[in-house]
Amino acid sequence: MTARSITYAAAIHEAIQTAMTLDERVICYGLGVPDPKGVFGTTLGLQEQFGAERVFDMPTSENAMTGVAVGAALAGLRPVVTHQRVDFFLLAMDQLVNSAAKWRYIFRGEMAVPLTIRLVIGRGWGQGPTHSQSLQAWFAHVPGLKVVMPSLAADAKGLLLASIADNNPVVFLEHRWLHNQAGAVPEGDYRVPLGKAAVLREGADVTLVGMSFMTMEALRAAEHLAGRGVTCDVVDLRTIAPLDWDTVLGSVSKTGRLLALDTSWITGSVAGEIVARAATECWEALKCAPQRLGLPDFPVPAGYSLTRGFYPTACDVVRKVEQMLGRELGAEALAIPADEHHDVPGEWFKGPF
């Protein structure tokens, strides 16, 4: 299959379109799905193509509409439900956690819940405390949920198709700052298996583990470090649950140094879990204490000056590696210049939205 360069958002669009073409049991709904903006472009034209019975807007009723999706999945459909922020989806935790996640298990494997929930995470432009949370650790904590966090455009497509094909509830978290990133994406029914991490870059000295937008920071840091003679394995988790421990721990065993990066608060984070597993299972191989980087344990403020420094960047990654290796590696070269805006990923991302 050929690949061409399209954006992460277009890749998501293509995944839904492909799934809906392959299987007419796939339906797609959520606030704004058929509206003129089409959930950041990811659902544009789908209603025209597949009809209003399969693609539709919904009332502002997140909890009920999640339960409706669970019921529809039990009855034979394969719903793909979208929410423009993970924060809005918090109203639906009951249906997700008490129903979707447990159904298969409680009823002795007799029923399945093939359900995909797309949730947008992100940050920037003063969205503040209740519009920029990143709650993958909550979902990953619940047995019975699969949790997916693509970083690259190709994986956004391949993992979403695999999520829709999966017969279990999958929480699919898309980072808004990645939507505009382009990459080579295969055409057609391209699937990337859930539960498999990708090693995006190989090295000998340090293992950087990233997810979603933090993988981008890891790649930037690794590029910089390579210029200073420090080579890194960059492991892109892609799936948070089930997590690909073989790949992560294999890399840590090889390099002996782990830095786990997270898009969310550090306490109770996925990065914390990775550090714990590395400490318990790779103890002999470790050359220094395993480390992690995430957000400070405070709500995200809206204000411009308050968010400066709130999110770890490639510069912080290199600083951490400097500490781990005990030498200076020129981290400052990666610092965001004082005259550059830290609250947007580029000119394309700007209020209002």
Added chain:
Amino acid sequence: MTSDVAPQTAIDLLRRMERIRLLEEAIAERYPEEKMRCPTHLSTGQETVPSAIGVALRRDDQVFSTHRSHAHYVGKGGDLGALVAELYGKAGGCCGGRGGSMHLSDRSVGFVASTAIVANSIPLAVGAALANRLLGNGRVGCALFGDAAVEEGVFSESVNFAALRALPVLFVCENNQYSVFTHLRDRQPAGRRIHEMVAAMGVRTVVGDGNDALAVLAAVEDAAAHARNRKGPVFLEFATYRWREHCGPFYDNDLGYRTAGEFEAWRARDPVARLEGELVSRGDLDAAGLRSLQESVRAEVAAAFDVAEASPFPPAADAYRELFVAQDGMPSQGSHTE
């Protein structure tokens, strides 16, 4: 029935509406400067209900609001400089820059807070009413929200509890027909009248033209008296229309989710111009009086932007404070710890 509104009250109402209109126009004009780096939900065209709430309720009645918060805050009498400074993310903002446009607060005028998740603050107003009842302070709680909020379970749950306990709370729905780009017809069944649905839950309901300021004022005064007199909650639904895009300073009728005809019909029913005309014809104001009222509001708005511009950015370290209260709040009787 609306002509018995005293001239001073009517002028107060108009002043609040002009404040909202002129402030929002200034925000829209200056937003492209990219100094207000946060989402902004403007209420141009919807000035009436927030202003009537501000006039009809007592200063210490507690108002809770939504993402479309500026008008609600200004209507209740919130400080303009602290609002604009909040949009700028400045230290002088009402939340010191932590909240941004969707989280406003001015407790000195009973505007407790706005929050950004649809229907999130509705039960908080009910909780305020519960406290008011227990504390016997005679205050009324008030939740402002849009037509989409009634689709959330927490709305029905809140109304049910308020009705059950006959709590002193007003539920005020500004029905502008839209949730972002989505019209009511795609969210609620045809023929649904929101106030009828709520009436069936056992609370008193009122429905009215949300662009008729004097009528809205009378309705809110009446409802507040009802709630304050321990007769139970009131649900008020007012039909109105947002002129600009859902979020941001621009007009977006070109996107095709609503027709130019619909927009023009509502714009022709400009609630601010209408009240101006009514006050002039009632003789409460002459043309010069109206001009000077507008000029003084313009000056207030300009001063608010000056406050915001002059206020410093809070230092980044301010983000890492005030997560918890350090002291306990309950009196002790020689209590002991482990």
